[in-house]
Amino acid sequence: MRALLQRVSQASVTVDGKVQNVIGKGLLIFLGVEPEDTEADANWLSSKIAKMRLFPDSEGVMNDSIMDAQGEFLVISQFTLHASVKKGNRPSYYKAARPSHAEPMYEHFMEQLWMDSGLVVKSGTFGADMKVALINDGPITIWMDSKNKE
Numbered sequence: 001m002r003a004l005l006q007r008v009s010q011a012s013v014t015v016d017g018k019v020q021n022v023i024g025k026g027l028l029i030f031l032g033v034e035p036e037d038t039e040a041d042a043n044w045l046s047s048k049i050a051k052m053r054l055f056p057d058s059e060g061v062m063n064d065s066i067m068d069a070q071g072e073f074l075v076i077s078q079f080t081l082h083a084s085v086k087k088g089n090r091p092s093y094y095k096a097a098r099p100s101h102a103e104p105m106y107e108h109f110m111e112q113l114w115m116d117s118g119l120v121v122k123s124g125t126f127g128a129d130m131k132v133a134l135i136n137d138g139p140i141t142i143w144m145d146s147k148n149k150e
Contacts, residue, residue, distance in 0.1 A: 001041040001105065001147075002081040004030040007054050007140035011074045013124040014131040021122040026071030027054070028134050031109060032081030033102040034095055034147075041146035042109040050116040054140055062140075072120040073113055076132055077106050099127055 005027050012022040029049065053062055055069035066073070079102065083091035097105070103126045114121045124130045 001034065001037040001045055001109070001145070002032040003045050003049065003144045004078075004081060005049065005052075005054070005140075005142040005144065006030075006134060007137045008074075009135045009137040011132065011134040013074065013076060013122075014133070015125045015128045020124060020130075021074060023072035023074045023120070023122055025055075025069060025137070026119075027066055027073050028132070029073060029075045030078040030081060031075055031106060032078050033097040033105045034082060035097045035101060037097065037101075037105055037146065039105070039108055039112075042105055043112055044146050044149070045144060046109060046112040046116045048144065050113065050119075052142070054142070067117050067119060070119070072122065073110075073117070074122050074124075075106070075110050075113070076124045076130060077102065077126045103127070 008028050010024050011028040013020050051065050053065055055064040057063040079093055079096035082095040083093055085091050106126055110121050110123055
């Protein structure tokens with residue numbers, strides 16, 4: 001399972017021309033699922049993200065977690081995080097899970113994130129063509145992979 005985190009001062013997702021969800025200060029999370037991913041992968045990512053110190057403390061140092069900052073989450077499903085660009089110029093997505101596996105994992109991740117943090121978790125629409133707008137704060141962007149826990 002892969003996650004791309006962006007610390008934002010605001011973010012929104014629009015589906016079919018209608019704003020579906022908006023957050024203020026928080027984390028925008030793009031989440032990609034592989035066929036081998038399990039709830040343990042989602043649980044590890046969720047726990048790390050909830051506790052990760054990405055927000056400034058009273059002295060402006062990144063010492064606070066999203067829970068300390070009382071932020072919000074916006075989680076967007078994104079199978080393209082598993083793109084392979086090894087051959088040719090057209091990305092291949094054979095490493096991305098099919099929706100029948102990916103959607104339940106996406107839902108589990110969001111529920112676990114809420115349980116780990118107690119904070120608002122908003123989302124886009126799984127599998128939809130979404131327009132995501134954000135103001136990256138910092139900029140702070142973190143790449144995480146549950147199969148490569150660096």
